[in-house]
Amino acid sequence: MARFEPTTLSTDRLTLRPPAAGDAGDALAAVDDEVRKWMPWAPGYTHDKALTWCVEEAYRDPARETHFVIVPRANGRFAGVIGIGRADWESRVAETGYWLGPDGRGNGYVTEAVREVARHVFGLGFHRLELLAATGNVASQQVAERAGFTREGVLREARLVPGGRSDMVLFSLLKGEL
Numbered sequence: 001m002a003r004f005e006p007t008t009l010s011t012d013r014l015t016l017r018p019p020a021a022g023d024a025g026d027a028l029a030a031v032d033d034e035v036r037k038w039m040p041w042a043p044g045y046t047h048d049k050a051l052t053w054c055v056e057e058a059y060r061d062p063a064r065e066t067h068f069v070i071v072p073r074a075n076g077r078f079a080g081v082i083g084i085g086r087a088d089w090e091s092r093v094a095e096t097g098y099w100l101g102p103d104g105r106g107n108g109y110v111t112e113a114v115r116e117v118a119r120h121v122f123g124l125g126f127h128r129l130e131l132l133a134a135t136g137n138v139a140s141q142q143v144a145e146r147a148g149f150t151r152e153g154v155l156r157e158a159r160l161v162p163g164g165r166s167d168m169v170l171f172s173l174l175k176g177e178l
Helices: 021-030 033-038 047-055 109-123 138-146
Strands: 014-017 066-072 080-088 093-100 128-134 150-161 164-174
Touching (some): 066 109, 080 109, 109 128, 138 164
Antiparallel strands (some): 080 093
16 A cells, blocks of 8 residues: 655755654644634644644554655744645545744745645655645635645635634646646
């Protein structure tokens, strides 16, 4: 059975590496009001939950998902997380998602990380990478556009966010478009 192996990816400005126990405190500190607005797991996030994610949950289903901590080389500090999920190895389609703490925003880090994850996924033989962003999350939609994704449409009430159900904008990137 195909599966993701823990790996480290690099760009000129970033290291994308597997989560580790030492990331839990930084992950907790990075969860601010903006993250809590969009991520269903973020309200009530605790150090114990962050630690469990870093050492267990991030590795629970390597056939369908893998995760990376985003670390800028300039300061070597945790900036956020990017992942690959909903991987279908037969149809060669996967989804990417991410979140950044306040110190990681506004630097183009997540756009760079998305492009590197796309290169990685396409190098594994995938053909299509999808990205979903809540209709109200304009910053995330802008990341998708800057990373070269095509807006395909809106999925009605497709995901839960802390305020309830949210329509999601579907973006995609095909292997030949990177």
